[in-house]
Amino acid sequence: MQSRRRRFDSPSSPSSSYRTFLALLTVLASQALQASAVVVPRSNCYVFDNTSRLVDFSSWIGHPFEYDGGETDLVIRFCKDVETRSQTGYVDFGRFDKYNNFVSGSGHVDYVQGFYNGDLANCETSYDKQGRTAQVNIICGSCLNGRCKGGLGCICNVTYESTCRVFLELAIPCEKPGPRVFKGFTVGFHPRSWELVYDGMTRIGYEKSHHEFSFGTEQRHVTLYMTAIASLSTLVQRPIIKVLPESGLEFKLSGSGATGSAPTTLSPTMLNVEWRCERARDTPYEVNITIPVEGYEPIQFFLAKMCEHRQEKSGESTTGWATFGVLSCIFTVSSTLFCCGGFIYKTRVEQKRGIDALPGMTILSACLETVSDTRQSYTRHEDLNTAFASEASWERSPSPAPPTKGTSKSNGSRYGAI
Numbered sequence: 001m002q003s004r005r006r007r008f009d010s011p012s013s014p015s016s017s018y019r020t021f022l023a024l025l026t027v028l029a030s031q032a033l034q035a036s037a038v039v040v041p042r043s044n045c046y047v048f049d050n051t052s053r054l055v056d057f058s059s060w061i062g063h064p065f066e067y068d069g070g071e072t073d074l075v076i077r078f079c080k081d082v083e084t085r086s087q088t089g090y091v092d093f094g095r096f097d098k099y100n101n102f103v104s105g106s107g108h109v110d111y112v113q114g115f116y117n118g119d120l121a122n123c124e125t126s127y128d129k130q131g132r133t134a135q136v137n138i139i140c141g142s143c144l145n146g147r148c149k150g151g152l153g154c155i156c157n158v159t160y161e162s163t164c165r166v167f168l169e170l171a172i173p174c175e176k177p178g179p180r181v182f183k184g185f186t187v188g189f190h191p192r193s194w195e196l197v198y199d200g201m202t203r204i205g206y207e208k209s210h211h212e213f214s215f216g217t218e219q220r221h222v223t224l225y226m227t228a229i230a231s232l233s234t235l236v237q238r239p240i241i242k243v244l245p246e247s248g249l250e251f252k253l254s255g256s257g258a259t260g261s262a263p264t265t266l267s268p269t270m271l272n273v274e275w276r277c278e279r280a281r282d283t284p285y286e287v288n289i290t291i292p293v294e295g296y297e298p299i300q301f302f303l304a305k306m307c308e309h310r311q312e313k314s315g316e317s318t319t320g321w322a323t324f325g326v327l328s329c330i331f332t333v334s335s336t337l338f339c340c341g342g343f344i345y346k347t348r349v350e351q352k353r354g355i356d357a358l359p360g361m362t363i364l365s366a367c368l369e370t371v372s373d374t375r376q377s378y379t380r381h382e383d384l385n386t387a388f389a390s391e392a393s394w395e396r397s398p399s400p401a402p403p404t405k406g407t408s409k410s411n412g413s414r415y416g417a418i
Contacts (some may be wrong), residue, residue, distance in 0.1 A: 037202040037300035038179050045079035047102045047111050052296070053177035054112075054201075064372040065170060067155035074158055082115045082134040093134040093166055094118040094311045108173065113137040124162035134166045140174035147171075182296040191268045194352060196301050206301040214284040214304035217277060218313070219232070223255075224271040224302070226263040228290075233262035235294040239271070242288040249305065251287060277307035342409035 043058040060078045067074045072086045074093075079102075082093040094115030096102075101114040118132030126133070140149070143156035153172030160166050187197035196206045205213040215222065228236055238260035244252050257269035275287070284304035291299040342359030346352045 037207045038181055038297050039207045040201040049177055050104050052183055053180050055175050055177050065155050067158050092118040093132045093353040098336055109137040110140045126164050132164050136168045136170050139171045143171045179297040182293045186227045187224055202301045209286040209302050209304040214306050218307045225268040226257050227265050227368045228263045230264045233264050237292040240290045244286040248277040249285040250278055267369050275305055277311045280309050281307045
């Protein structure tokens with residue numbers, strides 16, 4: 001019984017702990033791959049709270065809130081503009097801008113919106129000539145003064161700092177916070193660009209596979225640059241790759257970013273993508289790249305590649321030319337050795353000199369003599385007739401002179417001979 005108890009109480013073997021560690025890694029990797037990408041909202045009406053969670057107010061754009069101030073009413077159109085309305089007309093107190101004008105607040109204020117570039121009349125001396133401006137302090141819930149409760153919210157208080165600037169408190173039922181975003185993280189095709197990921201959120205076109213954002217067949221290499229805030233860069237871990245479908249596309253990832261190096265703004269890390277089409281396909285191949293970040297939602301984006309035809313490996317295209325070059329070198333060297341050996345043999349053994357000592361000159365001379373003799377002995381039939389006719393015309397004797405009176409005609413006749 002004691003031996004059995006000792007055996008039962010003994011620590012686990014190294015193999016079992018290794019298997020447990022691999023199982024945990026597999027679970028973590030599967031959870032990271034199943035997590036959806038944090039996509040940039042469809043509008044600029046969003047904000048990050050104090051815990052870096054995304055709060056999207058896109059459904060609130062343009063919603064009006066009116067404050068009755070007696071002779072002058074003040075109206076807020078959410079994420080659009082602020083204006084005062086009276087019998088004399090409307091006065092614009094600024095428009096909502098998409099650049100850093102929606103931030104988290106402090107104290108009882110949850111979020112702060114800034115409105116700039118309003119009417120410039122009588123406000124020419126404002127800072128940077130931005131005209132009338134407004135600041136809206138958003139409170140999630142009800143007003144502290146109990147002005148309005150429930151509903152879609154209302155303006156709690158209005159304070160005019162001057163005729164050119166106004167402060168408002170707006171109480172609304174805020175949206176629920178979304179995923180925790182790793183702010184400041186970017187991925188792009190250049191160290192100072194963010195085509196794929198901006199501020200920790202995946203941009204439209206790379207949140208899933210799109211045909212119009214896919215890479216061509218002939219593009220074998222793609223380099224991506226990653227940057228992050230230096231104080232948080234150590235939280236970035238090694239990327240996880242998933243190719244769909246699993247067969248047909250040869251994919252390789254290298255670079256400093258693939259090994260888990262910490263990216264910073266001054267020294268970005270690189271992801272070198274090398275892919276090759278092994279099988280043609282009508283739809284693009286999908287490459288899911290997930291970058292886990294400790295304590296935050298993982299960074300996830302997709303790369304797509306079209307494969308219109310099969311691509312050969314880098315060494316396959318040059319194999320034929322390499323073989324041809326080797327054979328050419330062998331032929332050249334052997335021909336040179338043969339010529340040198342034949343020349344030495346003929347000069348030493350056959351006692352030949354000059355061009356006659358070159359190998360193959362005897363055969364070449366015989367061929368040339370045969371060709372030249374054949375050309376001299378050949379004569380066309382028409383040339384023979386012409387020659388005989390001309391020869392006959394040259395050797396013909398002149399015709400005899402006519403007989404004169406008193407001269408007897410000879411009985412015999414003479415003919416010219418050829």
